[in-house]
Amino acid sequence: MIKTAVILAGGEGKRLRPYTEELPKALIKVAGRELLYRIMKQLQEEGVEKFVIVINERFKEKIEKFLRENNFKAEVVPNPNPEKENGYSLYLAKDRVKGRFAVVMSDHVYEKEFIKEAIKGEGLIVDRMGLYIDRNEATKVKCEEGKIKEIGKEIKDYDGFDTGFFVLNDEIFKKAEELLKETDKLTMSQLAKYAELPCTEVSGYFWMDIDTPEDIEKARKLIVKTAIKGAGDGFISRNLNRKISTRISPYLVERFTPNQVTIYTFLLGLFSAFVAYFSPALGGILLQISSVLDGLDGEIARARMQTTKFGAWLDSLLDRYVDFAFLTALTFHMKPSWEFMPWVFLALFGTLMVSYSTERYKGAYCEDAYVVIKELRYLLGKRDERIFLIMIFTLFGWLKALLVLLALITNIRVLLTIYLVWKKKGNV
């Protein structure tokens, strides 16, 4: 269990000027949050409690202000000689850490799952694939018998890429000392090779280093794209809605707060219900659009690391209002006979109960039903699928069939949910 992390933020950020005239690279915002905020928050979520930040001496106050404003506790180690490279920066943390600790480059961005895996490793974390980085620019690594053999930007025969994430112990400072007797400058690469650090492979996740303004743009898009994982999406959401919304959210992520997006998509949903009373087809299209956009608030919130339980709670409630408003507007448009009305009531009830049953599960067990009972992910009837069906059927004017279908799909789903939960959790 790694509880300490050293963040190396001693560099000069030459290629990011003019951003970095006044700010250290670590405080540059990407997708709404500073690089340093992102890495500290992610490490905290994996259990790191103690932070040591090595910073270019001239930015010491700015870093301390940032820490205060964001309620972070950290030891700040000023580096008066940033030109001596990042290995020297690490050496400056010598008396501040004991035992095992993570070392992370502050100018890198990582996705949550990478940090989760990397922090369980040893030595240098190596990514065999480097899916998102500029491979020409990246530092390559050759490992032999589980240890670093060669490391550098120019090596031809390599196994993977240096992710800028290390898990070390305080022996590393002895090695750094030995090297610094011979030389003035010391890079992490030189130190890693000299210390014959172990290689741990963690491949395929999103990570990259931020060197240029283009990198900031690229990172923004990828942060949003990778922020949607595990969000309990249905078939339509995964294959259609998210493909659209994740193209939009990068442009919004720095302009809107998640709660603003929640309210706007809610108003659009209500408007689609209003329109459906007059024209179901048009209403259905607007509803589908609102369903696509409805993913945005979550994407933006996750990308900005601004997810709040309140935001999620409110978003769910407003979705129920839209579901209800649309179905009743459709019903008022149809004014069906009393013979048909049972289907209407069942569709309304089933629609609300799909959400109720899984939310009540979470209230009972404090765990996500979709995580614990995997079959639930594959049953039809989630909101994205229902709304897509609504759009198709209203387009063709098959209104009665739509209500019958919704009534069946949703209520069967709820009954199956009861069965699956009983199987998993009942009579224990």
Added chain:
Amino acid sequence: MIKTAVILAGGEGKRLRPYTEELPKALIKVAGRELLYRIMKQLQEEGVEKFVIVINERFKEKIEKFLRENNFKAEVVPNPNPEKENGYSLYLAKDRVKGRFAVVMSDHVYEKEFIKEAIKGEGLIVDRMGLYIDRNEATKVKCEEGKIKEIGKEIKDYDGFDTGFFVLNDEIFKKAEELLKETDKLTMSQLAKYAELPCTEVSGYFWMDIDTPEDIEKARKLIVKTAIKGAGDGFISRNLNRKISTRISPYLVERFTPNQVTIYTFLLGLFSAFVAYFSPALGGILLQISSVLDGLDGEIARARMQTTKFGAWLDSLLDRYVDFAFLTALTFHMKPSWEFMPWVFLALFGTLMVSYSTERYKGAYCEDAYVVIKELRYLLGKRDERIFLIMIFTLFGWLKALLVLLALITNIRVLLTIYLVWKKKGNV
């Protein structure tokens, strides 16, 4: 933080024969669970991890079997001389405990809130009121300057009653040793007085000792009655429904499992909906009856210490089915005009949303909204209140007024809930 408990079960249970020919008093069942099960479970819930049980030697195997069957871990100390009284029993635990520990009489029953408070005390826990015990039989205590001065059944001038719950430290064994040099028998009362134990007052909760078959009956009723606290009841539930159901549950508590009661009251609820289609007044009465009985499953489960998350989850879902079935049956009976239908839809939606909004809160925050946001307890619109309204209004035939009222009460309640949650949790 008390993590160890010594349970004194060394007695002979003379007045409970023939129950106690084959079983120690500690294994007598009251309201579906053995006395020993109740106290061990309650102590576990307050953080006790280590148990030492002093048992009459001849019941050693029965106790060990009980512990195995219920997955309890405990050290069992056989007492070859139960006639030497319970102070001697405690002395036998001498080498098994260190530091601070609770000492509890196994033939006492306590309510959960008492244990919660008592375990924070020091010395002998004294109840000034003794609301549920036979005061003639009880051991009385006189305290002076916070310490025991007199203790016994006959004393005239007393401050309270000996609850049979102690929080001691291992000094007590020295005191017991000193006394046992002079005498053969030793009661906890004698030991408590000699050691000048502190007095801690915890008054007003349900506790009693079980000495006679009549005590078992009395305890059964009181366990059920006190098991309903904190169940999130509304006005009607507290003042009408519970007064009825808690008179019924003692008779059911040993005959039915909670899940059986859940299913039966659900079927009654569905039946009331079916009846309401033909006769709203009769349906309303049946619905109110089912609402009263609906509290039973929870009461029985809590009294039997058999609450399961699955039971609570299922009960909530079935309640939603009954709510929906009844309102739609009523609507089909009325067949109102399209002009009136908005009220119908709003009543249905609001009814489901009252539950949805608070359940979704629990799913988001893993805490009970009614505990965290106290105002919610006093808003109208909970199920017991709605159903009572339904009964009154259907009795008088005011069906349209009923639906309008339900629509207003439930939806306003949900909007107020959104506001209160936003005030408490929003924009943090």
